[in-house]
Amino acid sequence: MKINSDSSTNLQKFFGNNQTLTQASSPGRMDVMGGIADYSGSMVLQMPIKEKAIVTIGLRNYNQLHIKSLDISSNNEVYIDLDALPNDYKEAKQYLQNIEGGDWATYIIGCYLVLKNEKKIKLGGLDILVESSVPVGKGVSSSAAIEVATLKAIAELFSIDLQRTELPKLAQKAENLVVGVPCGLMDQLASFLGENNKLLPILCQPDKIFDLVDIPKNLYFVGIDSGVRHSVGGASYGEVRTAAFMGYSIIAQKMGVSKEKIHELSNKESPFEGFLSNISPSMYESNFARSLNSMYGKDFIHDFGGVTDKLSTIKPDVFYNINxxxxxxxxxxxxxxxxxxxxxxxxxxxHTTLLPIMGELMFQSHESYNKCGLGNEMTDKIVNMAHSEGFESGIYGAKITGGGSGGTVCLMVYGEHGLNSAKNLFAEYQRQTNQVDLVFFE
Structure with missing residues (x-):
């Protein structure tokens, strides 16, 4: 969207007068079902939230990125000399780690660098202003919202044609390779393609998009912030991802793939097309479950070699919960x-027949997170409170969202009574935990 810098005080202060700007926005998302199974090829169900990131950009005369965030109190303004910024993603990551403000600005700079490299386009200096109402560390994809909005704005400014899922893939590449977070593609796809009052089904192999599904009248998916900061960059998320790919490697080798060849197979050549989610539970239990023992990374490397996932790092002294x-x-x-x-x-x-079954599936998903090691006592507390309310409250299901280890709990509620019950549960959780800066997502 083209706008003028005189349209708001913040824009005028940052960009000056009478400058033509490009502005784009993108929402955060609520992970209703699927979560961390995205990197293993699962179907996921995602929903945009009302909170969104807004990125405004204009051309800069210097070969420089001038980036400012309106949501950060200190180190909120960064200048990047583009002649000094390495083109190589790994080198760029290291370079940005040593810059004040690089922790938050890397998401934006990574998008700029990936777009320039992957599309082989010469991009000049830019002024970039970022404002986001998507809370950070709540498990609702604040980073994906900023990445998608940044790429949308730059693509419009330079008239770059990006196909349907190309933009989210570029955003994921920026987060994986420049920021250094081993996230799946789910968040970026949801932020880019999601629509209000609809669920977006994605088969993450890697980006098979299905028709949006209307959320039935009287059914609500709401989020309760646990107050525990979530980060997919944390060690536990990476270890759970690595353990899943270790499991896939064991299964592939049990089916005849040699450990020397495990790195070389494409998805089409690999058992189950390279995705754990293509294995049925009955096949898993009958053929593979008993072969998957938890072990130290050094023992796995000795016995099985490596994994197919380039973003997984096997640490020799870490004990992995492979099963x-x-x-x-x-x-x-x-x-x-x-x-x-x-x-x-x-x-x-x-609804009185189907919702209890759907709710049970959410509760099961939550417990599965806990078994993987991505649970948290505070998200457990919210889920247990939801369970205790019973169906008569209108609350039917609850689960931790996204990468787990804190963040937000998604509740499925029915009718105004259920919505009010969820709000009352949120208020009671605030009272019991003495936390005031929590968010209720609806």
């Missing part, structure tokens, strides 16, 4: 597909 982390996406894919079919058939006449 639970492998099992999660296999069962989660079944849970998500079952949830989706029930949702499509939900009506006022059958």
């Amino acid at each position: 639970a982390c492998t099992q999660h996406p296999i069962y989660e894919n079944l849970r998500v597909n079952t949830f989706l079919e029930l949702l499509k058939n939900l009506s006022n006449q059958n």
Whole structure:
């Protein structure tokens, strides 16, 4: 969207007078079902939230990126000399780690660098102003919202044509390779393609998008902030991801792939096309579950060599919970597909029959997170409070969202009574935990 710098005080202060600017926005997302199973090829169900990131950009006369965030109190303004910024992603990551403000600005700079490199386009200096109402560390994809908005704005400014899922893939590459976070593609796709009052089904292999599904009238998915900061960059998320790919490697080798060849296979050549979620639970239990023992990284390297995932790092002295982390996406894919079919058939006449089943699938998903090691006592507290309320409250299900280890809990509620019950639960959680700066997402 083209705007003029005189349209607001913040824009005028940053860009000056009478400058033509490009502005784009993108929402955060609520992970209703699927979560961390995205990198294993599962179906996921995502919903945009009302909070969004807004990125405004204009051309700069210097070969420089001048970036400012209106949401950060200190180190909120960064200048990047583009002649000094390495083109290589790994080198750029290291370079930006040593710059004040580089922690938050890397998400934006990474998008600029990836777009320039992957599209082989010469981009000049830019002024970039960022304002986001998507809370950071709440598990609702604040980083994806900023990445997608940044790429949308730059692409419009330079008239760069990006195909349907190309922009989210570039955003993911920026986060994986420049920021250094091993996230899946789910968040960026949801932020880019999501629509209000609809669920976006994605089969993460890697980006098979299905038709948006209307959320039935009287059904609400709301979020309660646990107050515990979530980060997919944390060691536990990376270890759970690595453990899942260790499980896949064991399964592939059990099916005849040699450990020397495990790195070389494309998805089409690999068992189950390279995705754990293509294994049915019954096949997993009968053929593979007993072969998946938890072990130290050094023992796995000795016995099985490596994994197919380039973003996984096997640490020799870390003990990996291989069975639970492998099992999660296999069962989660079944849970998500079952949830989706029930949702499509939900009506006022059958909601008392179907919603308890859908809610149970959410509770099961939450417990599976815990088994993988991505639970948290405060998110457990919210889920347990939701469970205790019972169906008569209108609260039918609850689960931790996104990467786990804190963040937000998604509740499924029915009717105004259920929505009010969720708000009362939020207020009670605030009272019990003595936390005032929490967010209720609806």
